[in-house]
Amino acid sequence: MGVVVQKFGGSSVADAAKIKAVAQIVLSERRRGHDVVVAVSAMGKTTDNLIKLAREINERPHPREMDMLLATGEQISIACLAMALQAEGCDAVSFTGPQVRMMTDEAHGKAKILQIDDSVLREALDQGKVAIVAGFQGMTPRGEITTLGRGGSDTTAVALAAALKADVCDIYTDVDGVFTTDPRIVPEARKLERISYDECLELAALGAKVLHSRSVEIAKKFRVPLRVRSTFLPASLGTMIVEETPDMEEILVSGVAAQRSEAKINVLGVPDRPGIAGELLGAVADANINVDVILQNVAADGLNDISFTVPRDDLREAYETVQRKAKEIGAREVKVDDKIAKVSIVGVGMRTHSGVAARMFRALAQAGVNIESISTSEIKISCLVAEADLERAVRAVHDEFRLAQALA
Amino acid sequence: MGVVVQKFGGSSVADAAKIKAVAQIVLSERRRGHDVVVAVSAMGKTTDNLIKLAREINERPHPREMDMLLATGEQISIACLAMALQAEGCDAVSFTGPQVRMMTDEAHGKAKILQIDDSVLREALDQGKVAIVAGFQGMTPRGEITTLGRGGSDTTAVALAAALKADVCDIYTDVDGVFTTDPRIVPEARKLERISYDECLELAALGAKVLHSRSVEIAKKFRVPLRVRSTFLPASLGTMIVEETPDMEEILVSGVAAQRSEAKINVLGVPDRPGIAGELLGAVADANINVDVILQNVAADGLNDISFTVPRDDLREAYETVQRKAKEIGAREVKVDDKIAKVSIVGVGMRTHSGVAARMFRALAQAGVNIESISTSEIKISCLVAEADLERAVRAVHDEFRLAQALA
Numbered sequence: 001m002g003v004v005v006q007k008f009g010g011s012s013v014a015d016a017a018k019i020k021a022v023a024q025i026v027l028s029e030r031r032r033g034h035d036v037v038v039a040v041s042a043m044g045k046t047t048d049n050l051i052k053l054a055r056e057i058n059e060r061p062h063p064r065e066m067d068m069l070l071a072t073g074e075q076i077s078i079a080c081l082a083m084a085l086q087a088e089g090c091d092a093v094s095f096t097g098p099q100v101r102m103m104t105d106e107a108h109g110k111a112k113i114l115q116i117d118d119s120v121l122r123e124a125l126d127q128g129k130v131a132i133v134a135g136f137q138g139m140t141p142r143g144e145i146t147t148l149g150r151g152g153s154d155t156t157a158v159a160l161a162a163a164l165k166a167d168v169c170d171i172y173t174d175v176d177g178v179f180t181t182d183p184r185i186v187p188e189a190r191k192l193e194r195i196s197y198d199e200c201l202e203l204a205a206l207g208a209k210v211l212h213s214r215s216v217e218i219a220k221k222f223r224v225p226l227r228v229r230s231t232f233l234p235a236s237l238g239t240m241i242v243e244e245t246p247d248m249e250e251i252l253v254s255g256v257a258a259q260r261s262e263a264k265i266n267v268l269g270v271p272d273r274p275g276i277a278g279e280l281l282g283a284v285a286d287a288n289i290n291v292d293v294i295l296q297n298v299a300a301d302g303l304n305d306i307s308f309t310v311p312r313d314d315l316r317e318a319y320e321t322v323q324r325k326a327k328e329i330g331a332r333e334v335k336v337d338d339k340i341a342k343v344s345i346v347g348v349g350m351r352t353h354s355g356v357a358a359r360m361f362r363a364l365a366q367a368g369v370n371i372e373s374i375s376t377s378e379i380k381i382s383c384l385v386a387e388a389d390l391e392r393a394v395r396a397v398h399d400e401f402r403l404a405q406a407l408a
Numbered sequence: 409m410g411v412v413v414q415k416f417g418g419s420s421v422a423d424a425a426k427i428k429a430v431a432q433i434v435l436s437e438r439r440r441g442h443d444v445v446v447a448v449s450a451m452g453k454t455t456d457n458l459i460k461l462a463r464e465i466n467e468r469p470h471p472r473e474m475d476m477l478l479a480t481g482e483q484i485s486i487a488c489l490a491m492a493l494q495a496e497g498c499d500a501v502s503f504t505g506p507q508v509r510m511m512t513d514e515a516h517g518k519a520k521i522l523q524i525d526d527s528v529l530r531e532a533l534d535q536g537k538v539a540i541v542a543g544f545q546g547m548t549p550r551g552e553i554t555t556l557g558r559g560g561s562d563t564t565a566v567a568l569a570a571a572l573k574a575d576v577c578d579i580y581t582d583v584d585g586v587f588t589t590d591p592r593i594v595p596e597a598r599k600l601e602r603i604s605y606d607e608c609l610e611l612a613a614l615g616a617k618v619l620h621s622r623s624v625e626i627a628k629k630f631r632v633p634l635r636v637r638s639t640f641l642p643a644s645l646g647t648m649i650v651e652e653t654p655d656m657e658e659i660l661v662s663g664v665a666a667q668r669s670e671a672k673i674n675v676l677g678v679p680d681r682p683g684i685a686g687e688l689l690g691a692v693a694d695a696n697i698n699v700d701v702i703l704q705n706v707a708a709d710g711l712n713d714i715s716f717t718v719p720r721d722d723l724r725e726a727y728e729t730v731q732r733k734a735k736e737i738g739a740r741e742v743k744v745d746d747k748i749a750k751v752s753i754v755g756v757g758m759r760t761h762s763g764v765a766a767r768m769f770r771a772l773a774q775a776g777v778n779i780e781s782i783s784t785s786e787i788k789i790s791c792l793v794a795e796a797d798l799e800r801a802v803r804a805v806h807d808e809f810r811l812a813q814a815l816a
Contacts, residue, residue: 016464050484056424058491065494068502069487072480076458079477083466086473094476098506099551143507 002167003125004034007041007135007157011174012231013077014044023084025172025234026130030090035125037164039135039157040081042073063108067137067147071097074134074153081132092130095120097137097145102156104138104146107288111138111146112214113155116163133160151212158215162222169224170238171211176230177239178203178210180403181256185394188404192254196244199254200226202346202380207259216241244348252349252356253401258394259342260387262292263315265322266307269332272298276329277306283325289314293342293375293384303332307373309384312338340372341390344382345397357381359400367396410575411533412442415449415543415565419582420639421485422452431492433580433642434538438498443533445572447543447565448489450481471516475545475555479505482542482561489540500538503528505545505553510564512546512554515696519546519554520622521563524571533572541568559620566623570630577632578646579619584638585647586611586618588811589664593802596812600662604652607662608634610754610788615667624649652756660757660764661809666802667750668795670700671723673730674715677740680706684737685714691733697722701750701783701792711740715781717792720746748780749798752790753805765789767808775804 006026013019022040029036041047050069054061061069078094085092101117124131135153138146148155154171161169176191178200183189195203197220204213210228219226219241229238270276277296284291294308310318319336326334343364350356360381364371369392372384385393398404414434421427430448437444449455458477462469469477486502493500509525532539543561546554556563562579569577584599586608591597603611605628612621618636627634627649637646678684685704692699702716718726727744734742751772758764765782768789772779777800780792793801806812 016461019465053424053484053488054491057427057488058495061491062494065487065490065502068490068504069484072483075480075483076461076477079473080461080465082473082476083462083469086470087466094473096476096553099553145504145507 002034003037003164004029005037005039005157005161005164005166005169007039007153007169007171008231009153009173010041010044010047012172013040013081016080019077019080019084022081022231023088023090025231026085027088027090028234030130034167036130037121037125037160037166038081038130038132039153039160040074040077040132041135041153043077043080046073046076064144067108067145070147071134071137071145074136078132078134085130090130091128092132093124094132094134096134097156098139098143100133102138102159104140104148106140106144106146108144108146110149110288111140113138113148113159116159118163121160121164148214151215154212154215155218158218158224158226161224162218166224168227169219170227170229172229172231173210174231175210175228176233176236177228178208178241178255180254181394181398182208182258185258185391186398186404189398190404192239194240194242195254196248196348197241198244198379199346199348200241202344202377203255203257206257206342206344206346206380206382207261208255208257211241249349249352251347252353253345253347253403255346256394256398256403257344257346258390259344260390261312262309262340262342262384263312263336263338264307264309264340264384265318266305266335266337267322267326267331267333268305268335270304270306271330272302272304279329280306280322280325281308283321284310284318287317287321289318289321293373293382295373309340309342339387340384341387342382342384343390343393343397344380345401346380348379350379350381360397363396363400364393367392369393369396410442411445411572412437413445413447413565413569413572413574413577414580415447415561415578416580416639417561417582418449418452418455420580421448421489424488427488427492430489430639431496431498433639434493435496435498436642438538442575444538445529445533445568445574446489446538446540447561447568448482448485448540449543449561451485451488454481454484472552475516475553478555479542479545479553482544486540486542493538498538499536500540501532502540502542504542505564506547506551508541510546510567512548512556514548514552514554516554518557518696519548521546521556521567524567526571529568529572556622559623562620562623563626566626566632566634569632570626574632576635577627578635578637580637580639581618582639583618583636584641584644585636586616586649586663588662589802589806590616590666593666593799594806594812597806598812600647602648602650603662604656604756605649606652606787607754607756608649610752610785611663611665614665614750614752614754614788614790615669616663616665619649657757657760659755660761661753661755661811663754664802664806664811665752665754666798667752668798669720670717670748670750670792671720671744671746672715672717672748672792673726674713674743674745675730675734675739675741676713676743678712678714679738680710680712687737688714688730688733689716691729692718692726695725695729697726697729701781701790703781717748717750747795748792749795750790750792751798751801751805752788753809754788756787758787758789768805771804771808772801775800777801777804
């Protein structure tokens, strides 16, 4: 009798009726003889509403207080789901992140899990209870409440699955799995039955909305079999995310990711001193902001231009940090472009097949899409494009690799 | 530089604008040179809405999960108030009940505070911060989240004031102090400048909405000077609640309390065995329900009728408990009357003056109000009346003791 960890997102628990439906999914897993641990997100728009309330009070709320505020959303959900299970005669008990000693670092708003003490959950499972854990939240060693950032409930679920050595971690959401691309852009997009951790990791990092990359990283590290499933189609098995197998390499491209939430910062006229780019980007990294797609051009006057992308949500903070640093190092100007987007292809087949990049660039050119810059990894190729070109770009690439067609 | 504890109720923090106004009250106290600790309730109707949500999911939610759910209300408020103070450049930090080690017993939904560890708050105050504490909530030694019951935020504030040996505990609410009676019933009701703990305790226990009796008990025990003030008239000094002084005895009656939230349980045909009343009422007490105004009549057939009142909120549970017990002891029938109310007069002057009860009964009789039963203490007299007669009864008694007239 193994442990199954289930995670339900905000749209799955948006109201009392949906919470009752989720209770039925939990119950049917339990009837199959599993011990069940459930991680839940905040109900529907709760988190957004709390953020809105905070901004009415303080334009730039302190991250510690923001975490104090946002952590309430998940706490409401766990109590409600426990009540729903109890209404069905199922013994259930809810736990906040701090109560299950979900220990994190001190990076409020984007904390990283350091450790979980599984004893509280083991005790509940040993007593035959369904254990319900608040997603998204944790506690620092000093007892401060933290949140793991958007998508953090996925991370909670996978971390719980790893700590409990669960048979599987089912991520229930409002889509039925991982698709070859966003079906709102390409209606013929096809559901993938299986995908490797690395591919999913690239897709997640590239803004595919299904899974948060940190959760996939932890799943990969601890070899937790992950499954993305639909709350509203519980009979469907969704997409399995597993370790890479040799046959996966036969597929050149698994998916096309479209990412709008990017912004570009250009630092112009940077003096040409060794280590100066590191100094600039280091300051951004110190602010806990992820930098991506870095370009450095030597301009005519011997000064350098350095440009890089950051998540659009972090733009304000990144811009302020960069401006401060730019003054310090004597750079001429800092410019911002938040009208850019990224189209990417991902597939483990790229490891062994050449010519994939060329096909992508040609397809984009034929669709009249201008590529601003390119970044690659072993299993992905990303192109920065104007945001206005994004959908056209995705369709062109999806067509080029014939992703709508199921494989034999 | 002493410590001032301030408590703001739900209507004082009902929205972003009101929270900002509360921040101004906190700031002005701080400008007077005090260390300030603030206890806050949940915003506006938050608690009611959470209770409604719970009942949609489970008609009789488990008290542990109810506490898990309700504790979120105050957590939202503390984060918001901290943000509001920070927006004004004031260093502030919020704490949940568990974070300040507000240790309680395990009686979910009506937990009692056992102990507070003041070290976390002292540290915050020593750092020059305003400390904001979630009212209404605590933690058991096992780490379970508890709530103190309705009015529990008052209790939190007074317990904090006692632990920190505060100069004063200001209870900010939507009325400007303690009145001679409910001004909605008697518009000429007068605000009292000063009142003794014992009088306030009686008034609180009798349903005067201003203060929760447990909070007054703690204030009395630890000699915390309490002040009831209006959030919307912060310049007014409200009513001080202090230790009794000899001159207070000159006032016969300080206030008239009207209480609707009562219900009567009649157990008919109880066998006349020694200890049987104790057995019956003990069962109710074991369910953590407060019993008041107990009457026992010997009926004609040698069987007894026992009747008593309970808070109307606890009627369902009390009724079930009593029915079970009544069957066990062979009582004939259990009847319930939830259309009763209680009118009471309170005053330390009763200790030294006689004839007060007679004046009250005469006033009620002249107003045509039938008295169902009477209970007294050293400083109060309560009469059970039909709920329909309540307002008339209150006006008659308020008039009789000329409470609308200020004293020389």
